[in-house]
Amino acid sequence: xxxxTQTIMSDFAVDTNILLYALDDFYPDxxxxxxxxxxxxxxxxxxxxxxxxxxxxxxWKFTKxxxxxxxxxxxxxxxxxxxxxxxxxxxxDLMERYNFQLFDAIIIAAALESDCKIFYTEDMHxxxxxxxxxxIINPFI
Numbered sequence: 001x002x003x004x005t006q007t008i009m010s011d012f013a014v015d016t017n018i019l020l021y022a023l024d025d026f027y028p029d030x031x032x033x034x035x036x037x038x039x040x041x042x043x044x045x046x047x048x049x050x051x052x053x054x055x056x057x058x059x060w061k062f063t064k065x066x067x068x069x070x071x072x073x074x075x076x077x078x079x080x081x082x083x084x085x086x087x088x089x090x091x092x093d094l095m096e097r098y099n100f101q102l103f104d105a106i107i108i109a110a111a112l113e114s115d116c117k118i119f120y121t122e123d124m125h126x127x128x129x130x131x132x133x134x135x136i137i138n139p140f141i
Contacts, residue, residue: 009079013043013111015104015121016051018139019074023056030122033139037120038077045081045110047103049074081110098130108134 014037021027021034049071056062056070083106090112091105100108104124111119112134119136126138 009114010040010042011116012037012040012118012120013107013114013116013134014038014048014078015107015119015123016048016055017122018042018120019044019048019052020055021122023070030140037139038074041078042120043079043081043111043114043116044074045087045107046083047106047110051103079114081114083110084113087113094130098128100124 018034018037021030022038024031024034052074053067053071056067057064062070087106087109090109091102094100094105094108095102098105108119108130112131116134119130119134120139121136122138122140124136124138126136126141128136130136
């Protein structure tokens with residue numbers, strides 16, 4: 001069973017870089033696109049939260065309080081999907097078949113399990129169709 005923060009789930013998911021670009025004034029064009037995607041309420045999972053927190057705390061040196069507030073905002077704007085054991089098993093399969101990194105495969109598995117049709121990311125193969133269901137799109141090109 002997939003827990004949801006919203007009653008209506010989106011048909012698209014975002015990679016962590018989209019969550020980060022929404023906060024990054026250094027790239028205003030990417031920030032505008034990321035904010036727009038997030039305002040449409042995408043799917044994201046605990047792997048996204050872990051990566052997001054790591055960058056905010058360690059690279060950007062945000063306070064824990066600020067990161068906590070940002071996470072709460074994303075939980076209100078997006079549909080959160082917890083990572084389950086079946087998702088991890090699917091992630092391993094995706095990792096092997098598509099040569100993904102495990103952390104990327106976990107996020108993709110969460111999107112697949114949520115019946116998403118599109119996965120927005122800057123870091124993967126643009127236009128790749130995963131399992132005849134999920135199309136990877138770079139929203140910045």
